[in-house]
Amino acid sequence: MEKTPKTKFEVTVLGCGSATPTPRHNPSAQIVNIHDKLSLIDCGEGTQLQMRTCRQKFMALRNVFISHLHGDHCLGLVGLISSYGLLGRTMDFHVYAHAELQPLLEAQLKLFCHALDFEVVFHAVDPGSHALIYEDRSMEVWTLPLKHSMPCNGFLFKEKPALPHINREMTDAYGIPVCYLNNIKAGENWVMPDGRVIPNARLTKPAAAPRCYAYCSDTAYCPTLIPLIKGVDLLYHETTYDNSKEKKATVHGHSTAGQAGSIAKQAGVRRLMIGHYSASYDDASLLLRQAREVFPNTIAANEGLTVKV
Numbered sequence: 001m002e003k004t005p006k007t008k009f010e011v012t013v014l015g016c017g018s019a020t021p022t023p024r025h026n027p028s029a030q031i032v033n034i035h036d037k038l039s040l041i042d043c044g045e046g047t048q049l050q051m052r053t054c055r056q057k058f059m060a061l062r063n064v065f066i067s068h069l070h071g072d073h074c075l076g077l078v079g080l081i082s083s084y085g086l087l088g089r090t091m092d093f094h095v096y097a098h099a100e101l102q103p104l105l106e107a108q109l110k111l112f113c114h115a116l117d118f119e120v121v122f123h124a125v126d127p128g129s130h131a132l133i134y135e136d137r138s139m140e141v142w143t144l145p146l147k148h149s150m151p152c153n154g155f156l157f158k159e160k161p162a163l164p165h166i167n168r169e170m171t172d173a174y175g176i177p178v179c180y181l182n183n184i185k186a187g188e189n190w191v192m193p194d195g196r197v198i199p200n201a202r203l204t205k206p207a208a209a210p211r212c213y214a215y216c217s218d219t220a221y222c223p224t225l226i227p228l229i230k231g232v233d234l235l236y237h238e239t240t241y242d243n244s245k246e247k248k249a250t251v252h253g254h255s256t257a258g259q260a261g262s263i264a265k266q267a268g269v270r271r272l273m274i275g276h277y278s279a280s281y282d283d284a285s286l287l288l289r290q291a292r293e294v295f296p297n298t299i300a301a302n303e304g305l306t307v308k309v
Contacts, residue, residue: 012030016276016303027071037139045075059089066098085117095122098127152253154225158211161210171190212231212232222263231269240252257287258290
């Protein structure tokens with residue numbers, strides 16, 4: 001039986017519109033919470049206000065991952081950093097983005113953000129590679145090369161495997177002292193006083209499988225993405241247009257609802273979340289219906305929606 005994870009892994013949508021803000025949708029931004037560590041993906045205008053509206057822990061944000069340098073994905077970044085300065089932040093803030101952003105960001109910080117009590121640490125990302133760009137004790141973040149009108153990449157958030165759980169009935173039955181249980185969790189067998197070896201698998205229970213989240217916006221239909229996101233628990237894939245606008249989507253480096261569903265189906269993901277809707281749609285119902293025709297386990301992003309991975 002598959003274990004149910006007790007640790008947190010969830011995605012909160014702050015903005016899921018495209019190009020320009022509308023009364024219905026904000027520009028792209030999401031919070032990823034893994035084990036109560038908060039990361040921001042993209043930072044369109046109004047992101048910091050959306051964080052407060054969605055009751056996110058504003059000062060707890062550790063880093064931001066920028067997918068590309070179109071304004072609807074990064075124009076809220078300097079305002080966010082400025083607010084951190086005004087509020088007395090001291091913890092460093094890490095920015096992962098294409099190298100071209102660094103001189104622009106540094107010029108804006110010099111002009112608008114004086115005497116910060118923390119460092120803004122810039123990490124250049126190669127949008128054309130599938131590479132590990134961030135790692136800590138509980139997660140990894142990988143880039144996902146996408147196909148857009150300018151260099152663009154998505155992000156793959158991977159939870160690290162947890163250690164197995166101790167089967168206390170078995171360890172108690174074999175009289176294993178508590179001081180040795182960490183060794184058992186780390187994979188060691190137990191040797192009885194008479195020399196019998198008790199295999200580790202008998203003394204432990206498997207931990208829940210590690211979870212994965214893939215964020216893919218903006219991109220045209222991109223089959224090379226499929227092996228990189230195979231079997232992820234949740235895929236966010238842009239659906240800027242409905243199926244009737246496939247030619248327009250291709251020209252502008254975007255996807256239709258049906259194409260997003262096709263990517264999810266071919267990759268064998270567990271669940272698809274669509275977003276990055278064109279401002280020409282009053283709601284996402286048509287896009288959701290078309291995506292579900294290809295991949296039934298699809299939900300539509302909306303501001304304030306939190307999805308457990």
